[in-house]
Amino acid sequence: EIVLTQSPGTLSLSPGDRATLSCRASQSITRNYVAWYQQRPGQAPRLLIYGASFRVAGTPDRFSGSGSGRDFTLTIRRLEPEDSALYYCQTYGTSLTFGGGTKVEI
Amino acid sequence: QVQLVQSGAEVKKPGSSVKVSCKASGGTFHDSVISWVRQAPGQGLEWMGGIIPMFGRTNYAQKFQGRVTISADERTYTAYMDLSSLRSDDTAVYFCARWAGSCASSCHPAWTPPLDFWGQGTLVTVTS
Numbered sequence: 001e002i003v004l005t006q007s008p009g010t011l012s013l014s015p016g017d018r019a020t021l022s023c024r025a026s027q028s029i030t031r032n033y034v035a036w037y038q039q040r041p042g043q044a045p046r047l048l049i050y051g052a053s054f055r056v057a058g059t060p061d062r063f064s065g066s067g068s069g070r071d072f073t074l075t076i077r078r079l080e081p082e083d084s085a086l087y088y089c090q091t092y093g094t095s096l097t098f099g100g101g102t103k104v105e106i
Numbered sequence: 107q108v109q110l111v112q113s114g115a116e117v118k119k120p121g122s123s124v125k126v127s128c129k130a131s132g133g134t135f136h137d138s139v140i141s142w143v144r145q146a147p148g149q150g151l152e153w154m155g156g157i158i159p160m161f162g163r164t165n166y167a168q169k170f171q172g173r174v175t176i177s178a179d180e181r182t183y184t185a186y187m188d189l190s191s192l193r194s195d196d197t198a199v200y201f202c203a204r205w206a207g208s209c210a211s212s213c214h215p216a217w218t219p220p221l222d223f224w225g226q227g228t229l230v231t232v233t234s
Contacts, residue, residue, distance in 0.1 A: 001168065035220035037151075044201055044224035045143075045151065056222065088151055094216040095167060096141060096153035 002026055002091050004099035012105045019076040021102045023089035028069045035090045036065055036074045038083075039101075045088065049074065081106050108132040110202050110225035117231045123190040126228045128202030135183040136160045137210040139219055142176060142187040144198040145227075154200075156218055157185060163215045192232045199227040 003026040011019050023034065032052035037045040047056050049065035052072055062077045076083055084106045089099040113127040128140070141156035155166035159178040166174055175188040185202055203221035 037221075039151075044203075044227055045221070046224075047220055047222050050220045090151075090220065092218055092220050094214070094218055095165065096143075096156075096218050096221075098143075098151040098153065101150045 001095075002029065002097050004089055004091060004097055006087075006089055006099035006102045008102060009100075010103045010105060013079055015079055015081060015106060017079045017106075019074075019079055019083070019104055021074040021076075021087055021089075021104070023067075023072040023074070023099050025070045025072070025091065029072075029091050030093060032068055032072075033091055033093045034065070034067065034072045035092060036063075037088045037090065039086045039088065040084075050092075076104070079104075079106050108204065108206070108223040110204065110223055112200075112202060112225040112228045115229040115231070117233065118192050120193055120232055120234055122192050123188060124192060124230050125186055125188045126200050126202075126230070128185045128187070128225050130183045130185070130204065133204075133206075134208060134210070135178070136180055137208045137213075139205040139207075139209060139213070139217060140176075140178065140185045141203050141218065141221055142174075142185075143201045143203060143221070145201070146195070146198040149198075152198075153218075154187065154189075158209055158213065158215065158217065159185075160209055161213075161215045165216050165218055189230075192230075194232050197230065197232045199229050201225055201227045 206222035
């Protein structure tokens with residue numbers, strides 16, 4: 001079973017900053033089957049990115065995903081207060097595994 | 107637009123079972139892929155398993171094998187998650203979620219895709 005390790009645990013940044021969130025897998029991920037979710041307090045998660053780099057319709061272009069193999073990154077440019085949330089990476093395919101999450105505080 | 111509406115909060119005793127429902131509207135139910143994910147208080151997301159109604163096939167996380175049953179009723183567009191032998195650490199919000207895509211053209215029967223649409227969550231509290 002693949003284990004996803006996200007870092008850092010918490011990011012404290014200012015509006016307009018860039019956030020870089022890391023997701024490292026215990027083994028190489030097939031076909032870049034990595035997704036990223038945003039979860040605000042009291043809400044269900046929201047899918048932002050799939051296939052490591054493809055934005056879901058409605059995801060602002062300030063959000064971008066990259067990576068391959070074992071290492072994946074979610075970058076959020078020009079941070080806005082509404083970006084304060086937990087962010088989870090996930091691998092998919094024949095099962096789903098979530099990382100432990102990164103909290104972004106603005 | 108796909109909407110998923112889940113059943114209400116439950117309070118259960120240790121050792122009992124709980125069944126949570128998830129009614130879908132919009133999109134096609136038959137060829138969708140529906141997963142169940144839970145989140146313990148203050149904790150991260152944990153996938154429990156999923157189902158593709160058109161195959162009638164379920165796919166469970168190893169951790170929950172033998173304790174969870176996921177099913178789907180195509181007549182009422184409703185998916186269900188039944189968790190047995192409840193323990194206090196099963197206290198969590200349980201979410202159903204589904205993929206925006208369709209298995210109408212072709213899907214592997216065990217295809218477990220990312221989750222575009224989510225239910226509102228159902229809090230299950232296990233307490234004596």
